[in-house]
Amino acid sequence: MPILEIKDLQAGIAGRQILRGVNLTIVPGEVHAIMGPNGSGKSTLAQVLAGRDTYVVTGGSVRLDGQDLLELSPEERACAGLFLAFQYPVEIPGVSTSYFLKAALNAVRKYHGQPELDAMDFLKLMKQKMKLLDMDPSFLSRAVNEGFSGGEKKRNEILQMAVLDPKLAILDETDSGLDIDALRIVAGGVNSLRGPDRGILLVTHYQRLLNYIVPDYVHVLRDGQIIKSGDKNLALELEARGYGWLEEPAAVH
Amino acid sequence: MTQVMTNTSYLQRLLPTGSDSSTSGPLWLQARREEARRQWLRVGLPKNSDEQWRFTDLSPLAETDFSTPAAAPAAVPSSDGRLPGLEGAALVLVNGNLYRPASRLPPAPVKIALLSQAAAADSKIFADLLGAQAHPSHHGLIALNTANFSDVVLVEVPAGVTVAAPLNLAVHALGNQPFTTYPRILLKVGANAAVTVVFSFTGPDHLAYLTNSVVEATVGAGSRVELVKIQREGTAALHIGSDYIHLDRDVTFQSLSLNQGGLLVRNNVTVTLAGPGSQATLNGLSMTAGRQHVDNHTMLDHAREQCASHELYKSLLAGRSSGTFTGKILVRPGAQKTDAKQTSKAVLLSSQATMNSQPQLEIYADDVKCTHGSTNGPLDDEQLFYLRARGLACNQARAMLTSAFASDVLARVWQPALRTMLEDLVVTELHRLEREEF
Numbered sequence: 001m002p003i004l005e006i007k008d009l010q011a012g013i014a015g016r017q018i019l020r021g022v023n024l025t026i027v028p029g030e031v032h033a034i035m036g037p038n039g040s041g042k043s044t045l046a047q048v049l050a051g052r053d054t055y056v057v058t059g060g061s062v063r064l065d066g067q068d069l070l071e072l073s074p075e076e077r078a079c080a081g082l083f084l085a086f087q088y089p090v091e092i093p094g095v096s097t098s099y100f101l102k103a104a105l106n107a108v109r110k111y112h113g114q115p116e117l118d119a120m121d122f123l124k125l126m127k128q129k130m131k132l133l134d135m136d137p138s139f140l141s142r143a144v145n146e147g148f149s150g151g152e153k154k155r156n157e158i159l160q161m162a163v164l165d166p167k168l169a170i171l172d173e174t175d176s177g178l179d180i181d182a183l184r185i186v187a188g189g190v191n192s193l194r195g196p197d198r199g200i201l202l203v204t205h206y207q208r209l210l211n212y213i214v215p216d217y218v219h220v221l222r223d224g225q226i227i228k229s230g231d232k233n234l235a236l237e238l239e240a241r242g243y244g245w246l247e248e249p250a251a252v253h
Numbered sequence: 254m255t256q257v258m259t260n261t262s263y264l265q266r267l268l269p270t271g272s273d274s275s276t277s278g279p280l281w282l283q284a285r286r287e288e289a290r291r292q293w294l295r296v297g298l299p300k301n302s303d304e305q306w307r308f309t310d311l312s313p314l315a316e317t318d319f320s321t322p323a324a325a326p327a328a329v330p331s332s333d334g335r336l337p338g339l340e341g342a343a344l345v346l347v348n349g350n351l352y353r354p355a356s357r358l359p360p361a362p363v364k365i366a367l368l369s370q371a372a373a374a375d376s377k378i379f380a381d382l383l384g385a386q387a388h389p390s391h392h393g394l395i396a397l398n399t400a401n402f403s404d405v406v407l408v409e410v411p412a413g414v415t416v417a418a419p420l421n422l423a424v425h426a427l428g429n430q431p432f433t434t435y436p437r438i439l440l441k442v443g444a445n446a447a448v449t450v451v452f453s454f455t456g457p458d459h460l461a462y463l464t465n466s467v468v469e470a471t472v473g474a475g476s477r478v479e480l481v482k483i484q485r486e487g488t489a490a491l492h493i494g495s496d497y498i499h500l501d502r503d504v505t506f507q508s509l510s511l512n513q514g515g516l517l518v519r520n521n522v523t524v525t526l527a528g529p530g531s532q533a534t535l536n537g538l539s540m541t542a543g544r545q546h547v548d549n550h551t552m553l554d555h556a557r558e559q560c561a562s563h564e565l566y567k568s569l570l571a572g573r574s575s576g577t578f579t580g581k582i583l584v585r586p587g588a589q590k591t592d593a594k595q596t597s598k599a600v601l602l603s604s605q606a607t608m609n610s611q612p613q614l615e616i617y618a619d620d621v622k623c624t625h626g627s628t629n630g631p632l633d634d635e636q637l638f639y640l641r642a643r644g645l646a647c648n649q650a651r652a653m654l655t656s657a658f659a660s661d662v663l664a665r666v667w668q669p670a671l672r673t674m675l676e677d678l679v680v681t682e683l684h685r686l687e688r689e690e691f
Contacts, residue, residue: 050642054634078644090639094657103653104643111644160643 003199010059020224026199033202036221046172050084079111081167085157098140151182158189175209187212207239263315289399292389308577309548341418368405386497402437412443419449426456436466444473453483474501486515495521502528512539526560537566541574542689548577561592568599570606571686597627
């Protein structure tokens, strides 16, 4: 069964339509990349999938692991296994990263009928996951994203992904604002989370990220529709030729 | 709403009857009582037309038929207002009088004295301190307190003394018909001393009563003093607190005003930086729901140079509650290198809650830094979505954000045990607000 099945998804904001019939299917184990020029609807797609209520879905369907995603609240989607790594991770002064992550992890565990992790087990898990991303343990006591550098914020997103262990991870412009070292670390973290049970959807403007996280499929989103799909070579072609040569909507993967 | 107080019959009604208060005690006291009576009859309650009282309508006070409380109740219920989890001395005041059976008096060298029991020789210190800052001419409620108080409690921390545990003044209102109480407290801290004093105000729920309290504190040079006010009056109470704090040179002063109770609440805080090199940090946290109204009115009088004042007042407002923060800063001529910073932040948990913030700066020196800022609004949507996108239920996410909002004010409290107790009070209160958010 596909982990994500999007059919003819239409959505917009304040009367303006942005997604005009998106179709996309991801099966477990696959990494898909969505590329496209600014304003094509990439981030809207990511936000709509995560349940951001500033966007209104006007048509189509989305299933996550067979379940109707669109009728779930953002927290239910997260608990059901959807994870969005934010393009702009939000600062939350006064809430420590460890308190936040423990609450999030236990919310997801509770949803699945698992017992909450105690402080010791949680710390053990955190240490193991933070090593993966070359993060200093002092991260845990800092307020969520407050005063973090761009690279720290993105690493924190991937750390959360590693801890919450989603079925489907959507990474929205995870490469933006990263220098090459930070990009390597973040990409290394994501690659370590690739696996036969997980689907990954990369949303990116540039091909650069795809040198580090090599996708199985690449889709081009334009004016709210996927107009072309291919393998990783499509990304290279886009890098070389830009988006201009793609005019007509093409068959969808 | 404002044909307010055209009726002046309340003026006499709120003054003590008979001759006991104005013709008893030492002569200086009788004279001050008389002066206060006259002042009260002349000015009455502050009105909304007074800029400093614009947002707080005191007419319920004029319209309530208060009876006078028994001066010294025979028995006090177990909920006598003392704070749980606080070690150290506790003075329990019931309707303004020290209630010894429930009190744990502080050991020497801290001194406790009562005006009602002061020998003629000892009354000089009362004569010196009482009204030295809180003058009846400031506003009618000071006059009313001065005309009415049943006793004056003096707490004295001698020079050089460090009091390790917080000293609790549990100010408890007791009665079963609408009543008034006029606590009057003096605090004298000598030079190079250190103390934390916790004032807690409690009283019966569902009963209209007035607590009109006046505190006058003087802090000697080089001392370190923290005053924490925990206002948890009953659900229908009117609470007016007027605190005056006079700081000598090189003092480190901090206050916290935690407001959770009361229906109509006004806190006047006046800090005079009377010596160079002192620092005053004023923190506030108000948590209101229903139709509660809390008005925090602060005045920082920078009388001398090289002083710093920092104010951070926060409000969490649910239901149809309302709040006001007014921050007056006066920088007198010659108070160079003043560094005054003022911040008011409010989170409106319901669309019907309201908040007014206004700075009032008066600056008569040229080499000063004064900043102010205020933000009022609902919880941040981006933050809420971020937390929910990680699996936290909406109410859990809201609770996390509201408690984070309150946390920095509490984190500043010096005494760890007191901080923990305050955090517990805040968490409990957050649950009350949560039930009433919308």
